[in-house]
Amino acid sequence: MKRDSFGSRLGILAAAAGSAIGLGNIWKFPFITGQNGGAAFILVYLLCIALIGLPVMLSEFVLGRKTQANAAGAFKAIEQDKPWHLSGYIAIATAFIILSYYAMIAGWIFSYIGRAATGKLMTIAPEQLGDYFGSIIGSNVEPMVCTFLVVALTAFMVMSGVKDGIEKYSKILMPVLLVILVGLMIRSVTLDDASKGLEFLFKPDFSKLTTSGVLEALGHAFYSLSLGMGIILTYGSYINKKENILKLALQVTIADTLIALMAGIVIFPAVFAYGFKPDAGPGLIFITLPAVFQEMPFGALFETLFFLLVGIAALTSTISLLEVVVAFVTEQFNIARKKATILLALAIYLLSIPSTLSFGMWSGIKMFGGKTFFDLFDFVASNISLPLGGILVCIFVGWIWGTENAVKEITSNGLYVFKYNGLYDFIIKFLAPAAIIVIFLNSTGLLSTVLASDQLGSFVFAGVGALLFVGLVFISRRSRMKKANF
Ligand code: PHE
Numbered sequence: 001m002k003r004d005s006f007g008s009r010l011g012i013l014a015a016a017a018g019s020a021i022g023l024g025n026i027w028k029f030p031f032i033t034g035q036n037g038g039a040a041f042i043l044v045y046l047l048c049i050a051l052i053g054l055p056v057m058l059s060e061f062v063l064g065r066k067t068q069a070n071a072a073g074a075f076k077a078i079e080q081d082k083p084w085h086l087s088g089y090i091a092i093a094t095a096f097i098i099l100s101y102y103a104m105i106a107g108w109i110f111s112y113i114g115r116a117a118t119g120k121l122m123t124i125a126p127e128q129l130g131d132y133f134g135s136i137i138g139s140n141v142e143p144m145v146c147t148f149l150v151v152a153l154t155a156f157m158v159m160s161g162v163k164d165g166i167e168k169y170s171k172i173l174m175p176v177l178l179v180i181l182v183g184l185m186i187r188s189v190t191l192d193d194a195s196k197g198l199e200f201l202f203k204p205d206f207s208k209l210t211t212s213g214v215l216e217a218l219g220h221a222f223y224s225l226s227l228g229m230g231i232i233l234t235y236g237s238y239i240n241k242k243e244n245i246l247k248l249a250l251q252v253t254i255a256d257t258l259i260a261l262m263a264g265i266v267i268f269p270a271v272f273a274y275g276f277k278p279d280a281g282p283g284l285i286f287i288t289l290p291a292v293f294q295e296m297p298f299g300a301l302f303e304t305l306f307f308l309l310v311g312i313a314a315l316t317s318t319i320s321l322l323e324v325v326v327a328f329v330t331e332q333f334n335i336a337r338k339k340a341t342i343l344l345a346l347a348i349y350l351l352s353i354p355s356t357l358s359f360g361m362w363s364g365i366k367m368f369g370g371k372t373f374f375d376l377f378d379f380v381a382s383n384i385s386l387p388l389g390g391i392l393v394c395i396f397v398g399w400i401w402g403t404e405n406a407v408k409e410i411t412s413n414g415l416y417v418f419k420y421n422g423l424y425d426f427i428i429k430f431l432a433p434a435a436i437i438v439i440f441l442n443s444t445g446l447l448s449t450v451l452a453s454d455q456l457g458s459f460v461f462a463g464v465g466a467l468l469f470v471g472l473v474f475i476s477r478r479s480r481m482k483k484a485n486f
Helices: 009-020 023-035 039-067 071-079 085-117 126-137 141-159 162-189 194-202 211-224 231-236 245-273 281-295 299-333 337-357 373-410 421-443 446-450 453-485
Strands: none
Touching: 009 162, 009 231, 009 245, 009 299, 023 039, 023 085, 023 211, 023 245, 023 281, 023 299, 039 071, 039 194, 039 211, 039 231, 039 245, 039 373, 039 421, 071 085, 071 231, 071 299, 071 373, 085 126, 085 141, 085 281, 085 299, 085 337, 085 373, 126 141, 126 281, 141 162, 141 299, 141 337, 162 194, 162 245, 162 299, 194 245, 211 373, 211 421, 231 299, 245 281, 245 373, 281 299, 299 337, 337 373, 373 421, 421 446, 421 453
16 A cells, blocks of 8 residues: 655645644643743743754654554554553553544533634623633534534545645644734734734743643643644654655744744733733633623624634644544554544544533532543543653664664755754754753652752752753764774
8 A cells, every 4th residue: 555645845845844733832832831920931942942852853753754644553663572562552542532532622612613703702792701711612512513524524524635635624623724824913912002912922031930840841842832642753654765854853842832922912911901800710711701801992803803714723733633543543553544534533522522511411420639630631641651651762773773874864864054063962862862851850749749849949940950961971872983983
């Protein structure tokens, strides 16, 4: 069976950026920025993206392209009798679980698109909006229908293949997304009191930054770039050998980051202009924003466009999550793409039901220290298997496959120039794995139980300092060795 591949450079970019740009950019990034005090948090986030996100993305891309295989097959092609492909299984399982509840949240967005378009959201009293949101997601049937819609649309786009499905739809959806985003941005920054929101976004106040904020920025960098789940790896496997991968990874990273910032520019000036608070958390777009739109002239129109934007962003991400699983199943078990897509979409939908009901009928069912099904899935996927998938990719590329081989693939065997060998080697072998371990210890709560919270900061900084030291020694030794060779 001939492997499918992307048809054009623009198509690859649209699909990969489409995967990266999602709820993480337009829903989560603004609300965690709001909770962590704004500009200073953003600066840390940018650093995490550049220093760790980009090199890891590059590694996933080249591992996929080198092996031309799915997320498990890629490890198999290189592992030599060691069970490294289990890392691929972890990545695929993570994508499967995350998709089940990511589709549910995208379903909430669909509910809101309808209510924005009919003007219904404009009629709810601002202080009632929180309860209103709760009643929608707790209503059992509607969220199940909307999740089904999201999964079905995703399956429809994935079914036709990489070039005729994923690429084709990404090339339509991403420009639409951009146009809506720019339109909304212009609306927001031309509001009377827009400057307060812009100041919040761009004038750093480091006293607002906390250690857990720093770690959250790091974790979010991974999530936002769709790393650690075999997604970028799978997309990499559809890219031809002559493509400049460094440039591509850079473009995807920049696009993802710009869109997150633009989403902030849409949301915060409006929030501040109408006197609302930026720190509402997950309810920011579902509860605060509808109140903001009620104050705005032609609010219903802008509101509809906003939720449409979020819906599109979510769909181009759900496509990539499903593709990881579909690529694996079609290749591993030799099943036709259409059949595999439909069966997997059904399975994912079934798995989404417990999450959906944990906001309604099953909200009383609690496990492992009070977690609902949704909490549990989210905890296992985001806090355990996602970091695990991420660290395994780094260790595999850094230590097993070897960064020299990765660099050969980055340069397309010498066709392009890559000048950062030492830095890349250090990041993939040491810095990224160490960073992921700290994220993991933090997000699972292990770090704070081991250390009293006032020691947390010093522990992290001591760790980072030690690492930088080791890194510098390592880089200088390498460059000395190189000189000795010549
Ligand atoms: N990167 C996507 C976002 O920002 C989320 C995502 C994570 C999608 C992992 C696919 C895989 O929303």
